[in-house]
Amino acid sequence: MTDTDEQHDRLIRLLSPQFTIPPSASEPTGPAADELRRLIMGVPTVSPVTDITKQDVQPVNGTNGRRRTWSLRRRLAFAGPALAGLGALAFVVSAVLPASSPVGPTPAQANTLQISQDGGHLDVRILDSVADPQRYKAELARHGLNIDLKLAPATADRTGRVIFMEESSPGITTIEAPGDCAAGGNCSVGIRVPLNYKGQAVIVFGRTPKPGEAAEGDAPVLDEAQEAKLKALKGKRVSDVRQELTALGQTATYRVGFESRETAADQVPGSWYVYDTAPLANNVVVLWVSVDGKEPAPGS
């Protein structure tokens, strides 16, 4: 490194903003930081059908610590969630295979699904985007993974790409193909799953629309104000949210229960509460709703 480089580095260092961080978050032993560590260390023995609650999470006490089980549900909506065309986006709880299940590069049927093993991961890509998705799930189950693969009609540039991902615990990442991105910036051509992934997930790939079938549009990119508006719907009564959405020219699609079942509007009483939201194309908003406004527990 030359003196000039060092001078330039000093200049760049000056460009960094400075932060004054509250003590509880600034040090790893601060209460907020330490709580995060303890919560994270509960992850490996995750039970895919148990929701996280704070009281369920116990500190790990070194080698003798026995971890309580919990899971974290989260949803990731990629450039185009394409929920509306999917029917129920339900978690399918399939039997978890024994730990000794063979994990390896089982050849995919009819070359529809390419599964390759790379170190501690499986890379999954769709090769034939008009094939039967049930075969994909079976293929993954053979690898001991509880991952439901679905296909949704998509425009040509999104065919074969990951357009929606929902996972019960973090770990699955997308395989990016920079330089081969859709107009919306979606370059995800597959998923990478750790072999020891124990959560459940729903992954939706874009497929070629059948004759006469419309492709799903992209989910809108929201600005901060729109995001805030959507976020503000959480915790409100369904009847109030319906009015607000109507005033904005938007319509709702509902998800109910732990399995996020798509449910018709007339089956959702106005007295229920919204606990989560997501935007879809064509001014449609997904509302996750429950009787009491809490995220549902397993079995509900």
Place this chain on the structure above:
Amino acid sequence: MARAAPPSRDGDAATRFEALYRACYGDLLRYALRRSDRPEMAADVVADTFVVAWQRIDDIPANQERAWLYGVARNVLANQHRTARRATRLASRLRDELAHVTVTQPEVPADVAAAFRELPDADQELLRLVAWEELKADELALALDCSTNAVRIRLHRARRRFAEALRASFLTT
């Protein structure tokens, strides 16, 4: 439903993760804060990155943990920017705390900031990783998932472009 975790995770992995967390938390938090539009968004980056670290604790190269974490955080940030996603409940307390972070914007000559902003995003990030996170070439290679040789070439070019941008900026002001 859950399968038993590998035996090593109860002992060595937990010890290693705790040490890793204590050693790298502060650096990772600052990395995330510097790259987040709002301080509270950094909580999810930190949480998601450490979740991956815990799940892949056996894959993390010794003595390069920090660079490895930056590499994961980089992908987490990319996903965060690309996706409309729910905030993780895991980080709710940290998020609340980070909402109280005070940010002081740097006071640097406008032409320096302008010259830096003119660079391609990849150059900016590479130079930030060097100047802000003080990563060396081998650590950059790990964080950016490319060879050390490629990093050196990219860094050389980024430095050259920054020098040119600075010169141009000075000439025009």
